[in-house]
Amino acid sequence: MVVGAGMVGAACALYAARAGLDVVVVDRGPVAGGTTGAGEGNLLVSDKEPGPELRLALLSARLWSDLAEELGGTIEYEPKGGLVVATTPEAFTALRDLAADQRAAGVETVTVDAARLPELEPYVAPGLAGGVHYPQDAQVMPTLAAAHLVRASGARLETGRTVTRVLRGADGGVRGVRTDRGDISAPAVVNAAGTWGAEVAALAGVHLPVLPRRGFVLVTEPLPRRVRHKVYAAGYVADVASDSAALQTSPVVEGTAAGPVLIGASRERVGFDRSFALPVVRALAAGATRLFPFLAQVRVMRAYLGFRPYMPDHLPAVGPDPRVPGLFHACGHEGAGIGLATGTGHLIAQALAGKTPDLDLTPFRPDRFPEEAAP
Numbered sequence: 001m002v003v004g005a006g007m008v009g010a011a012c013a014l015y016a017a018r019a020g021l022d023v024v025v026v027d028r029g030p031v032a033g034g035t036t037g038a039g040e041g042n043l044l045v046s047d048k049e050p051g052p053e054l055r056l057a058l059l060s061a062r063l064w065s066d067l068a069e070e071l072g073g074t075i076e077y078e079p080k081g082g083l084v085v086a087t088t089p090e091a092f093t094a095l096r097d098l099a100a101d102q103r104a105a106g107v108e109t110v111t112v113d114a115a116r117l118p119e120l121e122p123y124v125a126p127g128l129a130g131g132v133h134y135p136q137d138a139q140v141m142p143t144l145a146a147a148h149l150v151r152a153s154g155a156r157l158e159t160g161r162t163v164t165r166v167l168r169g170a171d172g173g174v175r176g177v178r179t180d181r182g183d184i185s186a187p188a189v190v191n192a193a194g195t196w197g198a199e200v201a202a203l204a205g206v207h208l209p210v211l212p213r214r215g216f217v218l219v220t221e222p223l224p225r226r227v228r229h230k231v232y233a234a235g236y237v238a239d240v241a242s243d244s245a246a247l248q249t250s251p252v253v254e255g256t257a258a259g260p261v262l263i264g265a266s267r268e269r270v271g272f273d274r275s276f277a278l279p280v281v282r283a284l285a286a287g288a289t290r291l292f293p294f295l296a297q298v299r300v301m302r303a304y305l306g307f308r309p310y311m312p313d314h315l316p317a318v319g320p321d322p323r324v325p326g327l328f329h330a331c332g333h334e335g336a337g338i339g340l341a342t343g344t345g346h347l348i349a350q351a352l353a354g355k356t357p358d359l360d361l362t363p364f365r366p367d368r369f370p371e372e373a374a375p
Contacts, residue, residue, distance in 0.1 A: 001026060001177060001186035002155070003163050003200050006036035007142060007338045008330050009192035010149035011345030016190075019349040023155035024184060026177065028162040032146040035194045036338065038306025040217060040254065040262050041142040042230065043339040046082040046134035047237050049098065050105040052363035053315055057336070058106055059359060060343035061136050067342065068140075071152065075145035076257050082137030083112070083120055083229040084236075085128050085291070092129040095234045099132045108135045123226045123294050137230055139254065142338050158184070166204035166327065174204070174326030188352055190328045195309040197317070197331030206323050207371050210332045212307035214273065216266050216280050218288070221299045222259030230254040231291060236265060243312070245269035247280060251287030253295070260301065263288040265335075272307060308334045318344050318364035319351055328352065329366040 002009045002016070005027035013023045027033065043064050048054040068077035086092035099109040110133040117124055117131055150157060158179075165178040166189055176185040191208075193200040201208035232252040247268040254262050266280045281303050289296045309332050311317070316337075317329035328351060330344050343359075350357045 001184060001188065002190045002192050003027070003177065004192035004194060004331070005031045005146070005150065005157065005159060006034050006192065006194050007032065007146045007149070007341040008194065008333065008344055009190070010146040010153070011341040012190050012192050012330050012348045013155040013345075014149045014153040015345040015349035016352055017153040017155055019353045021349070021352060023153060024158060024186065025150060025155045026158045026161050026163055026179065026184065028160065030159050031150055031157070032143040034196070035306050035308060036142050036146050038217070038304060039142045039335075039338050040264065041140045041145070041338055042335075043138040043140060044082060044230070044336065045102070045107050045136050046084055046132075048102075048336075050101050052359075053336070053340075054102070054105055054107070055359055056340050056343045059346070060340050061138070063342035063346055064138065064140070064339075067149075071148055074148050076141035077138060078140070078257055079138040081229050082134040083131050083231045084134065084234055085117065085124070085131040085231065086234045087128060089129050091234045095130075095132055098237070109133070110135070121228055121231060123292050124231065125291055125293055133229070139230065139256075140338065141257075145338075163200065163203060166200070168204070168324065172325060174324060188326045188328060190330055190348055190352075192330045194331055194337065195307045197309055197329065201329065201366075204321075204324050204327050206321060206327070206366070207369065208317055208329065208332070208366055209312055209369050211269060211310045212272050213310040213334060214266075214268050214270050214305055214307055215264065215335065216277065216284060216303055216305045218263040218281065218284055218300050218303050220261040220263070220295070221301050223255070223261060223298065225255050226294065227253055227255035227261055227292065232265070233287070233291065249280065249283040249287060251284075251291045253288050253291050261295065261298070263295075267308070269310065274305065276303070309337065310334050312369065315363055316340065316344065317366035318347055319357070319361035319366065321366045323367055
């Protein structure tokens, strides 16, 4: 059983079903009704330093490419690549150093001098110091992709059904879940509840320190394709890795197949506060126009927000929970859940089937945090 019908839950369902398991997906809302539906659909390797998360991202990128070939255009997979730009010579040097480390870890990188930036992005602002092109970065339409992965899995889907307890037997092992509409029996439960992963873990009697990290996205009116890649400033990588609860914004701009341009990115830990924050939206707009001056004349159709599932060490919880036999976790991916979903689902399916996972799950152990840590 998978608790959560976002992208990660959908991928867990797909790969578990393909491993020969019977799968039920339960969610209190609709498919992609949480963080997935508020995401941009990024499938990125560019924003990850060498280490466990990058290895998971590279595995996921290969699996996303395979799914795109299998599912055709239904998920709006677009392998458009990413372009990270530096505003100062010092930032460009640091960006090149990071790219060299990433390249040694298996990432495709192409250094782009300032004079060549307009070849990749004709409308980018002048005066930038240079950038790095990441051909492996891609994008999907997140709600479509999640729905099609659930459909392709053939899993039984139970939406509008709230899990209120993880049922455990006399031996402490999982035997199903209790919901507001009755019990569902299952020998294994996968916690794929994203930002609400701490709540589901608590229903099983274990601690998992997932916290919400709020972010806004601006959506412009439909435009002819002027932004060819996902383009962001080098400071975005530092913001992703930051432990600060305070507001951070760094410009992230990308076009979509449908025409609108998506503008981010903000991060702040304010709980589940859904209040509209005009200063944040203004900061996003200002950052975007610094990267692409033409956007100053473009109308924003809407702004929306979502909550990323933040973990203190910036790594998700992926794999079996040794504290509760039969409980597995697949949550806490922060803003990378859509990109990391396929690899996560693949690894969870291997663990469920009793196989040795393709990646070492030790860095992602769900019990790696002190029990006394604040939830």
